[in-house]
Amino acid sequence: MRPLLPLRLRRVAAAGLPRCFGMARRGGPAWRLSIEGNIAVGKSTLVRLLGKTFPEWQMVTEPVAKWRKVQASSSREASSSQNFGNLLQMVYQEPSRWSYTFQIYSFMSRLKAQLEPLSEKLLKTQEPVQIFERSVYSDRYIFAKNLFELGHLAEIEWTIYRDLHTFLLQEFGDRIALHGFLYLQATPKKCLERLHQRGRPEEKAIQLKYLEQLHTQHENWLVKKTTEVHFENLRNAPVLVLDVNNDFEDDPAEQEELMRKVKAFIKTL
Numbered sequence: 001m002r003p004l005l006p007l008r009l010r011r012v013a014a015a016g017l018p019r020c021f022g023m024a025r026r027g028g029p030a031w032r033l034s035i036e037g038n039i040a041v042g043k044s045t046l047v048r049l050l051g052k053t054f055p056e057w058q059m060v061t062e063p064v065a066k067w068r069k070v071q072a073s074s075s076r077e078a079s080s081s082q083n084f085g086n087l088l089q090m091v092y093q094e095p096s097r098w099s100y101t102f103q104i105y106s107f108m109s110r111l112k113a114q115l116e117p118l119s120e121k122l123l124k125t126q127e128p129v130q131i132f133e134r135s136v137y138s139d140r141y142i143f144a145k146n147l148f149e150l151g152h153l154a155e156i157e158w159t160i161y162r163d164l165h166t167f168l169l170q171e172f173g174d175r176i177a178l179h180g181f182l183y184l185q186a187t188p189k190k191c192l193e194r195l196h197q198r199g200r201p202e203e204k205a206i207q208l209k210y211l212e213q214l215h216t217q218h219e220n221w222l223v224k225k226t227t228e229v230h231f232e233n234l235r236n237a238p239v240l241v242l243d244v245n246n247d248f249e250d251d252p253a254e255q256e257e258l259m260r261k262v263k264a265f266i267k268t269l
């Protein structure tokens with residue numbers, strides 16, 4: 001589906017609408033950005049820093065806890081609080097068996113995240129910004145694509161996944177649109193170091209090779225732009241590349257510089 005207006009114009013149009021007007025809330029007068037990057041590159045760490053620096057912004061984190069403890073979502077079924085298992089562990093242990101299930105579930109949870117309404121706090125701010133940790137786009141153009149190329153998704157599963165993905169993104173249209181991406185870039189080696197340092201049990205067996213493959217997928221999509229994407233607004237979406245090889249966690253000057261770059265990027269949108 002073609003967007004009615006380019007994102008920039010739509011934002012301007014929406015910003016002029018009164019706050020109570022439904023469309024203004026939905027399509028968003030807020031700037032909507034997704035943080036992308038390899039496993040353990042530091043996305044959650046950056047989200048925390050952004051949250052501290054800009055407390056009025058809304059952060060939507062990746063729902064990894066839900067993937068580690070899959071439960072029914074309808075209230076009646078959920079009340080029995082039955083735990084169906086740790087899907088993250090299952091996909092790492094037996095990727096050919098569980099990749100399709102994982103991608104359907106992660107895609108659905110990212111879709112829900114991108115549909116989240118603006119928080120009360122955000123509604124009161126002058127320059128509202130929503131930050132998402134990964135997106136429906138990385139679900140497809142990083143992870144699902146990579147799993148297909150590795151042979152963990154069968155041709156028929158990859159076809160059904162893409163069909164569903166394209167259909168739902170077209171159906172939701174502007175409601176899930178993003179204005180740009182913050183791409184956290186570090187060497188796969190650095191990511192592996194951080195992954196080991198974090199010590200998530202499900203990720204123990206991850207090899208450097210897997211992080212190298214995911215690194216290449218990120219570079220092809222967000223830097224070289226050689227990945228074929230299927231959504232017009234995604235093709236021209238602005239990308240801010242942030243080199244996070246340096247350990248910024250305990251370095252206030254480095255943190256300040258990162259925050260300055262993000263702020264300046266938003267001003268260019």
Ligand SMILES: Nc1ncnc2c1ncn2[C@@H]1O[C@H](COP(=O)(O)OP(=O)(O)OP(=O)(O)O)[C@@H](O)[C@H]1O
Pocket residue numbers: 037038039040041042043044045046062194195197198244245246247248249
């Ligand atoms: N710039 C940094 N310098 C030093 N350590 C860092 C940096 N960024 C993150 N870390 C550390 O690396 C580990 C992974 O970081 P984090 O959990 O933020 O990664 P992530 O990108 O959110 O991971 P995932 O892809 O699994 O969601 C954590 O232990 C964190 O403290």
Ligand SMILES: Nc1nc(=O)c2ncn([C@H]3C[C@H](O)[C@@H](CO)O3)c2[nH]1
Pocket residue numbers: 039062064088091102103106138139143144203
């Ligand atoms: N297979 C697969 N598909 C995804 O879309 C996806 N998104 C995140 N992850 C893995 C990376 C971290 O281990 C952990 C937290 O990011 O979850 C994924 N794995």
